[in-house]
Amino acid sequence: MSKISAADFVKAFQKAHPKAVKSIESTDPRRANLVVNNESFLDAAKSLRDNFGFLMPVSGGAIDYPDDNRIQMIYYLMHPSSRFMLTYRVDLNRDDPNMPSLTPVWEAMSFHEREAHEMFGIEFEDHPNMIPLLLPPEWKGGHPLLKDFKGEGKQ
Amino acid sequence: MNSNTLFAGTLTSLVQANQFSLLNIPSMIIEFLALNSKPLLQVLLLPGLGFILGFAIFAVWFERKFLARAMLRVGPYYCGGRSGVLQVFADFLKLFMKEIIIPASIDWPFFVAMPVFLSTIPSLALLLIPFDSNWVLWDVGSLSLPMFFAIMGISPLIPIFSGWASNNKYSFIGAWRVAYMYISGEISLVICAAGVAIMAGSMDLVKIVEAQRSMWFAVPQFIGFILFFLGIFIESERTPFDIPVAEVELVFGWRTEYSGILFGFTMMAEYVLFQAWTLMFVTLYLGGFNGPVIMGMPTASHIFWLLAKFMVLVVFIILLRCVFPRLRMDQMITLGWKYMTPLALLNLFFVIVMKMLGGV
Amino acid sequence: MREPMIKPDVMRISWGPQHPMSGQTRILLDVDGERVHRIIADLGFTHRGIEKILENRTFFSGIIPVDRMAMVDTANMSIGYVTAIEKAAGIEVPERAKWIRTLVCEMSRINSHLYAFGLQAESTGYFPAVFLWTTVDREILLDLFEELTGARWSFNFFFPGGVHQDLPDGFREKVLKAVKYLRGRFKDYWGAMVENPLFENRCNGVAILEPKDALRLGATGPVLRGSGIDIDMRRDEPYDAYGDVEWEVITEDACDVMARTKVRFHEIGQALNIMEQIAQKIPDGPVKGRVNAFMRVPEGECISRVEAGRGELGFHLFTNGTGNPYRVKINSPTLRNMYVFERLAELNEVFIADIPVIINSIDPWYLDADR
Numbered sequence: 001m002s003k004i005s006a007a008d009f010v011k012a013f014q015k016a017h018p019k020a021v022k023s024i025e026s027t028d029p030r031r032a033n034l035v036v037n038n039e040s041f042l043d044a045a046k047s048l049r050d051n052f053g054f055l056m057p058v059s060g061g062a063i064d065y066p067d068d069n070r071i072q073m074i075y076y077l078m079h080p081s082s083r084f085m086l087t088y089r090v091d092l093n094r095d096d097p098n099m100p101s102l103t104p105v106w107e108a109m110s111f112h113e114r115e116a117h118e119m120f121g122i123e124f125e126d127h128p129n130m131i132p133l134l135l136p137p138e139w140k141g142g143h144p145l146l147k148d149f150k151g152e153g154k155q
Numbered sequence: 156m157n158s159n160t161l162f163a164g165t166l167t168s169l170v171q172a173n174q175f176s177l178l179n180i181p182s183m184i185i186e187f188l189a190l191n192s193k194p195l196l197q198v199l200l201l202p203g204l205g206f207i208l209g210f211a212i213f214a215v216w217f218e219r220k221f222l223a224r225a226m227l228r229v230g231p232y233y234c235g236g237r238s239g240v241l242q243v244f245a246d247f248l249k250l251f252m253k254e255i256i257i258p259a260s261i262d263w264p265f266f267v268a269m270p271v272f273l274s275t276i277p278s279l280a281l282l283l284i285p286f287d288s289n290w291v292l293w294d295v296g297s298l299s300l301p302m303f304f305a306i307m308g309i310s311p312l313i314p315i316f317s318g319w320a321s322n323n324k325y326s327f328i329g330a331w332r333v334a335y336m337y338i339s340g341e342i343s344l345v346i347c348a349a350g351v352a353i354m355a356g357s358m359d360l361v362k363i364v365e366a367q368r369s370m371w372f373a374v375p376q377f378i379g380f381i382l383f384f385l386g387i388f389i390e391s392e393r394t395p396f397d398i399p400v401a402e403v404e405l406v407f408g409w410r411t412e413y414s415g416i417l418f419g420f421t422m423m424a425e426y427v428l429f430q431a432w433t434l435m436f437v438t439l440y441l442g443g444f445n446g447p448v449i450m451g452m453p454t455a456s457h458i459f460w461l462l463a464k465f466m467v468l469v470v471f472i473i474l475l476r477c478v479f480p481r482l483r484m485d486q487m488i489t490l491g492w493k494y495m496t497p498l499a500l501l502n503l504f505f506v507i508v509m510k511m512l513g514g515v
Numbered sequence: 516m517r518e519p520m521i522k523p524d525v526m527r528i529s530w531g532p533q534h535p536m537s538g539q540t541r542i543l544l545d546v547d548g549e550r551v552h553r554i555i556a557d558l559g560f561t562h563r564g565i566e567k568i569l570e571n572r573t574f575f576s577g578i579i580p581v582d583r584m585a586m587v588d589t590a591n592m593s594i595g596y597v598t599a600i601e602k603a604a605g606i607e608v609p610e611r612a613k614w615i616r617t618l619v620c621e622m623s624r625i626n627s628h629l630y631a632f633g634l635q636a637e638s639t640g641y642f643p644a645v646f647l648w649t650t651v652d653r654e655i656l657l658d659l660f661e662e663l664t665g666a667r668w669s670f671n672f673f674f675p676g677g678v679h680q681d682l683p684d685g686f687r688e689k690v691l692k693a694v695k696y697l698r699g700r701f702k703d704y705w706g707a708m709v710e711n712p713l714f715e716n717r718c719n720g721v722a723i724l725e726p727k728d729a730l731r732l733g734a735t736g737p738v739l740r741g742s743g744i745d746i747d748m749r750r751d752e753p754y755d756a757y758g759d760v761e762w763e764v765i766t767e768d769a770c771d772v773m774a775r776t777k778v779r780f781h782e783i784g785q786a787l788n789i790m791e792q793i794a795q796k797i798p799d800g801p802v803k804g805r806v807n808a809f810m811r812v813p814e815g816e817c818i819s820r821v822e823a824g825r826g827e828l829g830f831h832l833f834t835n836g837t838g839n840p841y842r843v844k845i846n847s848p849t850l851r852n853m854y855v856f857e858r859l860a861e862l863n864e865v866f867i868a869d870i871p872v873i874i875n876s877i878d879p880w881y882l883d884a885d886r
Contacts, residue, residue, distance in 0.1 A: 030751075030752055031818060055730045055731060056730050056731075056733060057733045058733065058827070058829065058846060058851070059829065059844075059846035059847075059850075059851070061831070061844040061846075063833060063841075063842045063844070064842075074831070074844070076818075076829065076831075076846060078746075080730055080744070080746065083746065083751045083752075085818065085820070087818070087831075106731075106733075107731070107732070108731070108732050108733035108851065108854050108855075110854065111850055111853070111854050112850075129519065132559070133558060133559060134558060134559035134562040134885055134886075135559060135562065136559065144564060144567055145566060145567055145842075149567075222644075225644050226643060226644045226647040226648070227647055227648060227651050228647065324526060324528050325528070328528075328546075328867065394640065395640070395713055397640070398868070404536070404867055404868055404870065404871055405867075406533075406534060406535060477644045478644075478711075479641070479711070479713045480636070480639035480640045480641040480711070480713050480714050480717060481639060481640025481641075481713075481717075481868075482713065482716070482717075483716075483717060483866060483868040483869070484549050484866065484868055485549065485866065486716060
C-alpha cells in the first residue's frame with residue numbers, strides 16, 4: 001500500500017464517508033483519531049482495511065465515562081507503510097453496550113474484544129469465541145474496569 | 156574350568172577317605188568358598204551386582220560433575236569434600252525415604268512392578284558379556300549373541316506398560332514414543348550384529364572376541380561401527396535420542412507418575428541399559444577384552460582392557476549429552492527407516508561378499 | 516474453563532501451569548498422534564489488574580507496577596509510561612538524561628534477548644548448557660544495573676523529567692568492558708546455536724509465518740521482523756536518543772524459527788553498538804528536570820509507543836486534570852503474539868515436539884500479556 005500521511009488520510013476519509021464520521025482529526029503527524037457513528041461502524045471498518053490499507057491490527061480497549069453515560073470502545077490500527085496509528089472509536093450507551101464485533105474484519109481483535117467484554121461488559125455480536133480471557137472462570141464480581149466497580153463479590 | 160575340577164577332586168577324595176568329622180568344618184567352608192569362588196566373585200563383583208551398582212553410582216556422579224563444568228558450574232560440592240562423591244549416596248538414601256505417591260486411578264500391579272523389571276532385565280543381558288575367555292557369568296555358548304538381543308527386545312515393553320498403567324496423558328505419549336523409537340532403531344542394530352557374527356563365523360560372544368585378535372571389527376565394518384554407536388544412544392534413550400523422556404515437552408514422559416524409590420529405579424535403569432549396550436558395542440566392534448597382557452596376569456589384564464575401553468566410551472558418550480539438542484520424533488523415524496536400516500543391509504552385504512571372497 | 520469443545524478424534528493435553536516449559540500460563544493442545552491440530556492459549560494466570568491499579572495511584576507511584584510488567588526487560592516497560600506522561604504534561608527532558616535512558620533500555624534489551632536464547636536452546640532439548648551460559652552473562656549486566664540504580668530488576672529508575680541518578684564514576688569504562696566481553700561471547704553462542712546441525716534441524720522450516728499473515732494477525736517485535744517486515748518503534752517513532760546514535764533495524768527473510776532467533780542475535784549486536792557509542796559520546800548536563808512528585812496533568816490524552824524486547828508496547832494515557840490518570844490502556848506485545856501462536860497450528864504442520872521451540876521463538880512473557 002502506498003504511503004499516505006495522516007493529514008491526507010483525514011481529508012480522504014472525510015470525503016469518502018461523510019455521513020459515517022462523527023469526528024476526525026490528526027493531532028500529530030503519526031496519530032489520527034476517528035470517531036464513527038454506530039450504524040456505519042462495520043462498513044467504515046471494512047473500508048479502512050480494503051481501501052485505505054489499514055491491514056495491521058494493534059490492539060483494542062475501552063474507556064468508561066460514567067458522567068456522559070457512555071463507554072467508548074477504541075481500536076488501534078496501524079498503517080504498515082506510512083506507520084501512523086489510527087484510533088478508531090465508537091461511543092456506546094453505558095446501560096446497554098452492544099456492538100458488532102470487528103473479528104470478521106481484523107481477526108486479531110478477537111483477544112482484545114474478549115478482554116473488553118469481561119472488563120466493561122460490552123456485548124459483541126458475531127464474536128467466534130466469547131469466553132473470558134484474563135479473569136478466572138469462577139469470577140463473580142461484575143466488570144472490573146468500570147468506574148463503579150467495588151471488588152469481587154460485591155455488586 | 157580347570158581350577159574348579161582341581162578343588163572338586165579334593166573334596167570328593169576327602170569324603171571317600173571317610174575323614175568326615177566336626178573338625179573338618181572350617182576346612183569344608185574354605186573348600187566350599189574356594190570351589191565356588193569364581194562364580195561367587197562373578198555374581199557379587201564383576202560383572203554382577205557390584206559392577207552394575209558401582210557403575211551406576213560412578214556414572215551418576217561423573218555425569219553431574221562433568222556436565223557441570225560444561226555449564227560453568229561445579230556440580231556436587233558439599234557432600235564428601237570438594238568432589239561431592241557422597242552426593243549420589245545421599246540422593247539414593249533420600250529417595251528411599253520419600254513417600255511413594257500412587258494415584259488412585261492407575262493400574263496398581265503394573266505400575267509398581269515395572270521399575271523393578273526395568274533395572275533387572277538389562278542386568279540379565281549384561282551377564283552374557285565375556286570379560287575373559289572363561290569369565291562369563293552366564294555361559295550359553297553359541298547362543299549368547301541372539302540371547303542378548305532377545306532379552307533386550309523385552310526392555311522396550313516395560314516403558315510402554317508403565318506409560319499405559321500411569322493413566323496420564325503425558326505418560327501415554329511417552330509410551331507410544333518409546334514404541335516408535337525402538338521399532339525404527341532396533342532393526343538396524345540386529346542386522347549389524349548379524350554382520351559381525353558372519354565375519355567371526357560364530358554367534359558365541361567369546362568366539363567373536365577371539366576372532367578380533369588380529370584386527371578389530373570396527374575397521375572392515377566401519378558402517379556397522381557407526382550405526383551401532385548410534386544404536387547405543389537410541390537404545391538407552393540418551394541425548395540426542397531421549398525423545399520419550401523429553402522434559403520440556405512431556406513433563407517426564409513415561410516416568411512422570413513415579414516418585415520416591417520407584418523414580419530412583421527408573422534413573423538407575425537408564426544407566427544399566429547404557430552399560431549393557433556399551434559393553435556389547437565394545438565386544439562386537441572394539442575387540443572386547445583383547446589387549447596386551449600386563450605383568451603376566453592374562454585374566455586380570457583382559458578385564459582391565461575391557462573396562463578401559465568401556466570407560467573411554469562412557470566419557471565420550473556423556474560428553475555428547477551437553478553438545479547436542481534433541482531430535483524430533485519424525486526426524487528419528489526418518490533416520491531409522493531411511494538411513495539406518497538400508498545402511499545396515501549394505502553393511503551385511505559387504506560382509507557376506509568379503510566372507511565369500513575368502514578375505515577376512 | 517469454558518473452552519471450545521473437543522472433537523472426537525483428538526486428545527486434549529493441558530500444558531498446564533505445572534510444566535517445565537509452559538511458562539506462567541496454560542496452553543491446550545489438541546493432539547492426534549504427534550501432530551497438533553489446534554492450540555488454545557489460556558491466559559490470565561498472572562492477571563494483577565495493573566490498569567485498574569494505575570487509576571488509583573499518582574503518576575510517580577504508578578511507575579512501580581508498570582516496571583513489574585516484565586521484570587527481565589524492565590526499562591523498556593517503564594520508558595513507555597514515562598514518555599506518555601511527559602508528552603501529556605509537556606515536560607522537557609534534559610539531553611544527558613535521554614542518553615542515559617537509552618543506555619539502560621539497550622542493556623535491558625540485551626538482558627531480555629539473552630534470556631530468550633537460553634530458553635530457546637533449552638526448548639530444543641539442549642541440556643541446559645546455553646541457558647546457564649546466558650545466566651552467567653546476564654550477571655554482568657545485572658551488576659551494572661545494581662551499581663547504577665541500586666537494584667537488579669525492577670529498578671524504577673525513570674521518572675517524568677529525567678532519571679534518578681547520574682552515572683557513577685568509572686561507569687563508562689565498565690560499560691565498555693562489558694561490551695567487549697559480550698561481543699566475545701557472541702561467537703560462542705553463534706557456534707553453539709545457529710551453526711549446530713541438530714539445532715538447525717529443529718529450527719529450520721518450522722512454523723513459517725508469511726509476511727502477509729504476520730501483518731494480518733498482528734505480530735510484533737522479532738516475530739514480525741523475522742518475516743521480513745521492518746517495523747521498529749525506535750526508528751518509526753524516535754524517542755530518547757535513538758535518533759542520535761547509529762544503528763540498524765534487523766530483518767530476516769526466512770520467516771521460520773531460525774530467522775527469529777537470528778533477529779534476536781543481531782539485535783544484541785546492535786544494542787552492543789549503541790551502548791558503546793553512548794558510553795563514548797554521552798553529553799554532559801543535568802539529569803533531572805524540575806518536576807513535582809504529585810504533579811497534575813491537564814486534561815487530554817496521549818499515546819506513546821516504544822519498542823520493548825518482545826515487540827511494540829503502547830500506552831494510551833487519558834488524564835483529567837487530577838493527580839491520577841483517568842485511564843491507562845496498555846497495548847501489550849505478548850498478547851498480540853499469542854494470537855499469532857494460536858493460529859500457527861492452522862498455517863503449518865506442527866508436532867508436539869515443535870511446541871516449545873515455537874513458544875520460545877515467539878518469546879512470550881505472560882506477565883505483560885496479563886497485566
